[in-house]
Amino acid sequence: MIFNGYVMSGEETVAEVKNNQTIPILKEKMPLYLANGGNFEQWLESRAIDRHRPNSRILKKMLHLTDTSDIASVIHSHAATITDNYWVKSVEEDLQYANIEFKENIFADISLTGSVDSYNKIFTKEQLSSRTPELTNIGSYEKCWKFENGSWYMYKQGSALERFSEVFIAILSKKLGFPTAEYYPSDSFIKTKDFTEGKYNFEPMAALVGDNEDYSFNYDKLNVIDENLAHQYLDILFMDTLCFNMDRHTYNYGLLRDRELGNIISMAPNFDNNIALISRGYATEAKNSSNLLIELFGELLKNKNILYEIPFINETMVQEIAIKSLPNEKIDIEYVTDFVMDRYQRIESLVQSLEMNPKEDLGIQFKYKKYLW
Incomplete structure (x- = not known):
């Protein structure tokens, strides 16, 4: 894939991309990997949903992605994620951060459970073209982002012993005064609030x-x-x-x-x-x-x-x-x-x-x- 465009941080252009080569503009605000000379394509791939997760394959089918490669999946979401404000746009696109920033996630249940009910749900053409943070939700466990009470929460699958371990360590860490992402049981899942809070x-x-x-x-x-x-x-x-x-x-x-x-x-x-x-x-x-x-x-x-x-x-x-x-x-x-x-x-x-x-x-x-x- 040959990409020509820009790496953005919010509304600021922090680097230009010419034939997949990044040219710093505001190096102090670039993603650290790229600021340190990292490869642009590898940076994109590092932001891609794990293709080995069964629900990721279901999601890509629902979105009618003909190219399901890591880079194509990331570009579909302009490389935007919940946990930072970096994104990319091509030279042909006239977009602002407000155009690509995630405000909802109608594909959360598909990404988390891949259940028959979620797979059978009928989506409108407009919904299928909406942006979802799931294409840049990395990690090997089935998970999803949900927007609740003005904040993003990560929901994650796991066995009872896995969920217990996550919650126990979070509570103990907090008790000891260590900064920790807090995890809470939620039915047969666990959830945690986005610790970047849209500020970091x-x-x-x-x-x-x-x-x-x-x-x-x-x-x-x-x-x-x-x-x-x-x-x-x-x-x-x-x-x-x-x-x-x-x-x-x-x-x-x-x-x-x-x-x-x-x-x-x-x-x-x-x-x-x-x-x-x-x-x-x-x-x-x-x-x-x-x-x-x-x-x-x-x-x-x-x-x-x-x-x-x-x-x-x-x-x-x-x-x-x-x-x-x-x-x-x-x-x-x-x-x-x-x-x-x-x-x-x-x-x-x-x-x-x-x-x-x-x-x-x-x-x-x-x-x-x-x-x-």
């Missing part, structure tokens, strides 16, 4: 590090920008370590930027924890979960000589949160409590050992919080 642009960490998930590499990248970001990243890693999140990849953590000025505000709140904790079932013993994430977290603290102040957690707190996370589902509360407390105690022992044996050649870095939230 979410930039996935992939814009800075590609697919490199190495803790030290990410920490250094963030520390160069602002040491506060690096400390906020540690809090995300702590929760991943505590709650056994093996699915932290460079598209489900990142940065928030001011939409008007383009400056980085903070790390985005912790989100996407449905492949953590008990999401894959219960092990034979709750107190013998893998030590890999604990070792990786410890290596980062040791190599960077970081004295990390772990928050206080006790058994009663964990148990109470587990009980209220998904009360209508059958969850082994005792297992969850033992699982989390065992990992917490191992992390606590690790941090204490580092405090007793600091590197002599470097000053200890003390953790402090400076959050937007």
Whole structure:
């Protein structure tokens, strides 16, 4: 596909595109990936709905898309998303952001459930030509955006154990004072409010590090920008370590930027924890979960000589949160409590050992919080 046009941020033209090559105009407001020299087509593809989701194929059929490739699907929605205000327009188009900004989503149920009822619904020609945020709703789980009470909410499918894990981690994170996307049960789904609130642009960490998930590499990248970001990243890693999140990849953590000025505000709140904790079932013993994430977290603290102040957690707190996370589902509360407390105690022992044996050649870095939230 050859594209000639513009990359927009709201109503501002931030880059020109000639034969798929981006030419910066307002580099400080461009998507970080493109501002750092990233490929235009790859940027478009990174914003595309996962073609492997069955409901995405149903949606494309409903919209009569003859070209169902990632790039064509994204261009159909002018590359617009809910979580940022970037979009594209061709040289032939005379459009304003108000023309492409999402204000409703009549295809939400198709994207979320793909049910017979949603598939059998009759849409008018005008409805079929309306814009939907689903073509740029990334991720492997069936999900959708719904506009409720003046805000966008993400609804997501998942098993009872997956939904419990997401809600539990969100509640615990908030209890500990960490910025988090709050998740709520909603029938057989979970939902969460758009944390950008139409004020910030979410930039996935992939814009800075590609697919490199190495803790030290990410920490250094963030520390160069602002040491506060690096400390906020540690809090995300702590929760991943505590709650056994093996699915932290460079598209489900990142940065928030001011939409008007383009400056980085903070790390985005912790989100996407449905492949953590008990999401894959219960092990034979709750107190013998893998030590890999604990070792990786410890290596980062040791190599960077970081004295990390772990928050206080006790058994009663964990148990109470587990009980209220998904009360209508059958969850082994005792297992969850033992699982989390065992990992917490191992992390606590690790941090204490580092405090007793600091590197002599470097000053200890003390953790402090400076959050937007």
